[in-house]
Amino acid sequence: MRLIKYVFLLAVVFAALKVPGVLFAKPLPVSMLQMFFFFSAVVILLAMTATDEGAAGLVQPVISLFIDPSYTISRAVVIIIIPLIAAWITFAAVCDEAAAPPIVRSLHPSPPSAFTAYGRTIEMAGLANPYRAIEKTDEAAFRGLVLEGGKLYFKNCFFCHGAKLDGAGHFSQGLTPLPLPFKGTDTIAQLQESYVFWRIVKGGPGLPHEATPWLSAMPAWEKMMTEDEVWKTTLFIYDYTDNRSRSWAR
């Protein structure tokens, strides 16, 4: 009986945890739910087997299922159905040929300390957007730069990264991996502008080894955009998405 109570309690908690996902389209991560229920199950088992009575109570329904004459049908069902379900799950797993082999890649690989572009070696340390300072000193000039960046974005980037900057451009569906979104707080908001600059300038071909290069369709833009243009485009993608780049603490 206690077990049923616990299960009921857990079901209520599960429902509460599902609410943000179902009603507000803000689901919790699956891994978090799995972890929570794993530990809950362990704690319940520990709590119930702490005393001999509790342990006996836990095993009692199983024993009565197997020896109580009134459970003959349930007994037969359990003995036959459970192995069949196990066999079926295994069969489905064996037959699943539709999935491609998983590719392990790191989303934001660590950048090199320096890289070569535009005919010189660029140090990552101290690299900053030269236009960022204008934001505070000359608002009108800054808006002009953002507008220029926007024009560049819509002539070069939006085919893949999207008109909404959500990584869902009209050519995005054919690409593996999918283009990254800029909107939201988990991509460019987690990075420094210098990192974004490096990724744009060196593209997929410039990725370090752990990011399994060559699967990315991101071109190395150093061949098609000037340094200035890349910095302006960076201004635009932060401005449009209301994101701020990470910066050094002062």
Next chain:
Amino acid sequence: MIFYNALGQLPEFLQRKRPRFALEDFSARRSFNCAVLLLVLFATLVSSNVCLASTQIGKDIYQKRCSWCHGANGNGDGPAAAYLNPGPRDLTSGVFKWKSTPFDEPMPTDQDLRASIAGHKPATGTLAGLNGTSMPGWSDVLSDDEITSVIDYIKELGGLDPPALPSIELSGMTNPTDAEKARAKELFKDRCSECHGAEGRGDGTKRLKDDWGGRTWPRDLTKPWTFRAGSGVEAIYTRITVGIPGTQMPSFADTRSKKALTEAERWAVADYVASLANADTMPVAGAVARAARIETETPAMPDDPAWSKAAGAAFYLTPQLIADERLFTPTIDSIVVKALYNERDFFMLIEWHDRTKSLPGDSLAASLADGQVYPDGVAVQFPSALPDEDNATLPPFGMGGKEANGAVDIWFWQAQAKPGNNETLRILQASGPQKIKDMDTNASGVTAIGNYDKGVWRVVFKRPLKTQTDGMQFNGRRFITFSLAAWDGSNAERGSKHTLTPWLWMSMTGPPNKSIYFWPAAIGILSFAIIWLIFRNTVRRG
């Protein structure tokens, strides 16, 4: 003021209702006049204020979200416009393609504009919007009220009035009988196939343009996920009934036209068009091609019946945007792969819809092409050394690279370069787009045969599983890595201007394998044994 007729008197019906109202009294009439005037003035002010505020909000949203394609002034000339096909709508023209009002009513409803902005759900994939275009759906970014404001601003830009006629009636939908279905097929052939092609693949024999001077291509009706404003029977019926304003798609409800159809006929044709959808050519995210083992047949020809039994996998084609001369406005968007093999040879059928058979020197091809005609083509690419592990580093998918294991083998088939010529097959080994080496085609053992029929190219590549050359060998691995590229020569595609896929996977399924039953059976028996043991134990102790 509307209470008064020209002589300053109330209409009769109002006078009758209020006989005791002292209209003859001059001062009473004047104060009544004043009150009405004030009321009207107030109402106008309030409503125009609300309108002003809404269009201003709409204008601000428009400048932030829409102006990049549709232009700062709505002329359809934003910075992105030159790179798009179809181009962004000129919103000042007041002509809207996706409307539900009858053909003789030029104005769309607010709901039509809302649907175009919020987006339509596609038949496959996740990108809502005007399907098959670069216009995304905005309902995840803009609230209903914000979309209303944008609609108000767009109506101002286009000088739109509310439509005088309501949306067309959709209540007449019925399930057509077999006779009606047969008749619909006839009607389609007569009314639609000139532009949409005999099988509906958009491979018509007519060059089309829109009112803005741009080139338009008739819809490939077998690909419902590219139907701009939805692919349900109702949506198709709406297009047939209303037409697509600004294009050469007419209304088939216009009784002045010799091609007019009755309502029942239009529903039947809509049903027929919906039935043309071909699920086999619909790309699905994460699809994997399959090479099935066969025993006897050698399906070297594209029309061999063995191919109809083979399972196909469909993939999106993306234009080449990385290197050299790039392509922004592709005309082919998906490609289907089927593969078979026996103990000696490997066969691969590549199938894609292309509205034009691009034959340089042919007058029909020249009349349909955009610019000079180049031959159509397709290429399959493999890593020269198929990696031993599934997650091994692959060569750059854009024709390989210089690093170790960066080389790729490419089988490049091209249709006839002029009438009377043969198709060509080149075998290339590349380590980057600038480092391409022509190999000996005969020594490679690869052969290819292509066939164009009613809007579909079918090309079969054949090669022995093992060859003496140093290129790619089928090494018995279950997953083969490959990628594809395709050229539509009528769209000025040649050289680096083409569409492509990233690296894809093909599983070699092998002959029907009894071992797949082993583990399920073993697990089943094992779990039965465990439960039985627990059962015996409990019974003995209990």
